[in-house]
Amino acid sequence: MSFQKTIPLYPHVAPAPGTPLVEKEVNSTLFSPLQVRGLTLQNRIAVSPMGIGASLVIIEATAVAPNARVSTGDSGLWKDSQIAPLKRVVDYIHSQGQKSGIQLCHSGPKGSMLPPWLAKGDPMVHFPLANEESGGWPNEVWAPSAICHGPGYPMPKEMGYKQIDLAVEHFASAARRAVEAGVHFIELHGAHGYLINAFLSPLTNRRTDEYGGSFENRTRFLFRVLKAVRDAIPSNIVLSMRISAVEWMEWSGQDCWTLAESIQLAKILPEAGVDILDVSSGGNHSDQKIDVHPYYQVDLANQIRQAIKADGVDLLIAAVGFIDNPAMAESVVRGDGVEVKQKTNGTTGDAERGKYEEPQADLVMVGRQFLRDAGFVLTAAKSLGVKVQWPLQYSKGK
Secondary structure, eight states: OOOOOOBTTBOOOSSOTTOBSSGGGOOOSTTSOEEETTEEESSSEEEOOOOOSOSEEEEEEEESSGGGOSBTTOEEOSSGGGHHHHHHHHHHHHHTTOEEEEEEEOOGGGOSBOOGGGSSSOTTTOOOBOOGGGTOOGGGOEESSSOOOSTTSOOOEEOOHHHHHHHHHHHHHHHHHHHHHTOSEEEEEEOTTSHHHHHHOTTTOOOOSTTSSSHHHHTHHHHHHHHHHHHHSOTTSEEEEEEESOOSOGGGTSOOOOHHHHHHHHHHGGGGTOOEEEEEOOOSOTTOOOOOOTTTTHHHHHHHHHHHHHTTOOOEEEEESSOOSHHHHHHHHHOOOEEEEOOOSSSSOOSEEEEEOSOSOSEEEEOHHHHHOTTHHHHHHHHHTOOBOOOGGGGGGO
């Protein structure tokens, strides 16, 4: 694929920033290339949907319909007039020699909120509800079952077959528009309590029809979306799926989505044309109890990766969460015996995991660290002793 498109004042950079300049001297898996379908990433660092030199920049969760937004401030891709503005962003990413992606999302039961920075108190704890006067749609929030996400959230309506069919169509149409805008990577957001996740989880899916109950039924909506999206995009477009591997609700005794089900799902995703599984967790219940430590989500990715590799499943695994330093990022994709000690709540394994001799993931999705350090790739390269191409605009900072 060619990215040789130049934008005025932003000359094309070749090789792309973050590319090792002397590949044969590189002793770093983090800075080794990764091939996905027809796409070659020059390193294994991606800007998580929310920098300089990352091989893949993923545009923030983008709503597939007006009432699929999480908040009134969300980006959207539900009409053709939104293609051109998105293309401006994509063209700029490509002008720097990088690859672009987008995450498509339907909020499900967590819609009609105001942007989190308008919240009183901790915006990570509570989004303020957007009523109709403030541009919200509290009476047009839909979910698999009429179950409220938590205090301050609207009560969703249970989706009928018409709404389910429409949601599938919205995902496919948004994917088509994303391709028209020029992206080379599409991720479906199936985590954190949003619509796809709400269908997967027995916590939020109490349906008694063919979309509820068994694993096969609860995954039916997801596989309809995957088929519609894969059919709507060219075969060379990379398709990724983000999931919540666990819900951190095991303590409650309620039926919930489990790590075993995540592994079961991972083993059949390639049949639906999925190339990458982006492993996150939680976000589907306000009473979740997360055993937080630096590797709490990396370990989930590792367990899924081990299970699918044992069965010969061809699926790349992406790790996310608290990946904030070069040594950690390298250890995740390299598996060079770095010792990791951690606590456990019965979900993630032994109290001391010991040494990881194998890679825990194939690439890392980094979000917060790029907010702290937009030049994280350059920082990582320097720390790991890898000489990489710098962006031309920053070359005097070498």
